[in-house]
Amino acid sequence: SLVGSFYIFAIWIGIGVYGLYExxxxxIKPKVWAPLITLICLLSVPGVMAYQNWDxxxxxxxxxxxxxxxxxLDSCQEEAGAMLFTIGDNDTFPLWYVQEIEGYRNDVRVICTSLFATDWYVDQMKRKAYRSDPIPSQLTHDLYRxxxxxxIYYQGITDKRWDIKDFMIWVGSNDPQTKLGSLLEKQGADLSGYSESTLDLVYYPTNKIRIPVNKKNVLESGLVKEKDSALIVDYIDIDLPQALPKNRIMMLDIIANNDWKRPIYFSGGxxxxxxxxxxxxxxxLEGMAYKLVPIKxxxxxxxxxxxxxxxxxYRIVKGWEWGNSGSSDIYHDTQTRTQGLSLRSNLARLVEALINENKIDKAREIIDLTMDNLPVAYYGFYTFVEPFLDGYYKVxxxxxxxxxxxxxxxxYQSRLNYYQGTPLDEQYNNLExxxxxxxxxxxxxxxxxxxxDREMAEKETEIFNDHIDQFSHFYQEDILEELPDEDMPADELIDTMPVSDTILEDATEVENVGN
Structure with a gap:
């Protein structure tokens, strides 16, 4: 691609070369110097750019x-005909690469919902690819070309809840009664005011859909483990919006025809x-993907x-590769750091669940694994580190x-010190x-x-207050009135600490911190 700044760079480089020549x-004689200065610039300019930007x-x-x-891909059930719905870009292209180029886990059918609104992509999904079978679907090409x-649009004709199979039969029918023109005619509308394409639109008379659960298929396919079989519901009811674009129609088509035989996953993007x-x-939640299960x-x-x-x-996460994510020898670009958000968030939930089930050793392993491969220094987004700080205490x-x-x-101190050293107007600009x-x-x-952690809390509270005081000129009314006096006794400190309300609910714990 070409941007305007390239022209400016080229102009200034040219002026610089001519200036050196002059x-x-x-x-030195011009005949000697002209080719020499040109050669020097041709070598030095790219050299400086490489030196400054290579890393x-x-x-x-x-x-x-x-x-x-x-x-x-490893979050999906293996050799079970798994289908993984992705959205596009970061949760799609890398998956295509490892499947197409490296032949990795090509038993999983990756379905990009952004492309699922195009007929040519739906056609691809209906063909076998490597080890993955075609998607289960009843709509033929002429119906989604x-x-x-x-x-298609919702017209509230009935409040009755339809079976998803009946819904898809209606959507896939070319019967005139499924078309908007037929409905408008029954309502006595003047059809001359509508275009032919509008009159030919399919509508759906109810937005209330019921998806039956085939418990036998659920257990045989491994969607739900036997130990959780009592949690399986008989059906799932969903309410559709006012309109359904083609990609959502095709997703419903898969649900209607899968009958819980193949696992369905979502990338969570x-x-x-x-x-x-x-x-x-x-x-x-299974690793990086969310599996559809008939358990509410x-x-x-x-x-x-x-x-x-x-x-x-835990089994899935322990088998992951990390691609040198925690190495100091690689450049952690914006996309790499952003990917850490989903990883940290999902792993934090796993840690919390393990602790709640008293699986302390496994929780400790996952915390260490996360901090080793998604270190604070390279991944930022410090709010997402807090569950692991709490987790270390809990284990x-x-x-x-x-x-x-x-x-x-x-x-935090470094950032606050930086802002404190800037002019007041810049501080107001960066107030958020x-x-x-x-x-x-x-x-x-x-x-x-x-x-x-009483000792640590008391010491760090004083340091925290000192940093807050740097911004008393615009933060005093909102925050400083909540902070304790520096000379306040330790046993009264907890009552005025700027902490969340939920932390103060346990009176016994509060008393222990203060004493």
Whole structure:
């Protein structure tokens, strides 16, 4: 690609070459100097650029994208005809590479939902590829070709909940009664005001769909382990939106025809309900992917989805490659660091689940594995490190917890010191970042208090207050009034510490921290 700045660079380089020629031609004959200065510039300019930028563009030894792709694929059940819905770019292209070039886990059918709205891509998905079978589907090419069922619309004719098979029969029918023109005619509308393409649109009379659960297939396919068989529901009810684009129609087509014979996974690259076929309450986190299971899980938030089978996820994670992600010898670019968000988030949930099940040794292994391969120094996003700080305390590794706290503390202090040294107007411009760092610093002190690390908490609170005081000119009303006096006795310190309300709920713990 070519951008305007390239022209500017070229102009200034040319001016520089001519300037050097003018200077040195006074000392040396032009006939000798002209080719010499040209040669020097041709060598030195790229040399300087390489010297200054090589480390920022050096990809040698960095296999993080490849490792992430394998992690996604290894999260899918092996040799079971697994289908993995991805969204595009980072959760898709690396997977295609390892499947197509390295022949790795090509038993998994990767389905990119961004492309699933095109007829040619649907045709590809309906053909066998390597070791993966075609997608289960009843819609034929003439029903989803370009310009046909690109989108269908909901018309509330009935509140009855339809079986998904009946719904797909309606969607795939060319019967005139399934078309918008027929409905408008029944309603007495003047059809002359509508285009032919509009009248030929398919509509659906109900948005209430029921997906029956074939428990026999669920257990035989290994979707759910025998120990969890009592949790399997008889059916899943979903409510569709006002319109369905072609990719969502095709996803529903797969659900209708799969009958729980093959495992279905989602990459988790979005929180949109549609990306999970409106079944976010029926997911199981397995490594980097979410498996669709007929077990209802009430998610605590829209950002935390699915149940966890700790034994299965632990097995998957322990088999991952990491592609030198924790090495100091590679350049951790923006995309590499961003990938760490999903990894940390999923592994933090695994750690929490292991601790809740009293599997302390396994939890400790996962925390160490995470910190070794996603170190704070290279991956940033410090909020996502907090669960591991808390986890170290929970598994009894107090010293590792303190070391990790110290690492995070120095980062927050360094950032706050930088902002404190900038002019006041710049501080106001960066107010959101400053407050974010203050709150992050405060949260890690919350963790010390929550885990009853009394000595550390008291000492670090004083240091924290000193850093907050640097910004009293715009932060005093919101934060400083909550902070304790420097001379306040230790036993009263906890009552005024700027911690979250949930930490103060346990009166016994609070008393222990203060005494």
């Amino acid at each position: 200077e040195f031609s006074k000392l 920022d563009h050096d990809r040698s030894g960095r296999y993080t994208a490849r490792a992430a792709a394998k992690a996604y 370009y310009g046909n069922r690109d989108v 979005s929180f949109d309900k549609a990306e999970y076929i409106w079944m976010k309450d029926y997911l199981q 899980t009430q998610n605590p938030s829209s950002y935390e989805m699915g149940r966890i089978d700790t034994d299965e996820m 009894g590794d107090t010293q590792k917890a303190r070391d990790l706290f110290g690492e995070l503390k120095l980062i 970042d400053i407050i974010g760092d203050m709150e992050g610093y405060r949260r890690i002190i919350d963790i010390l208090i929550e885990n009853n």
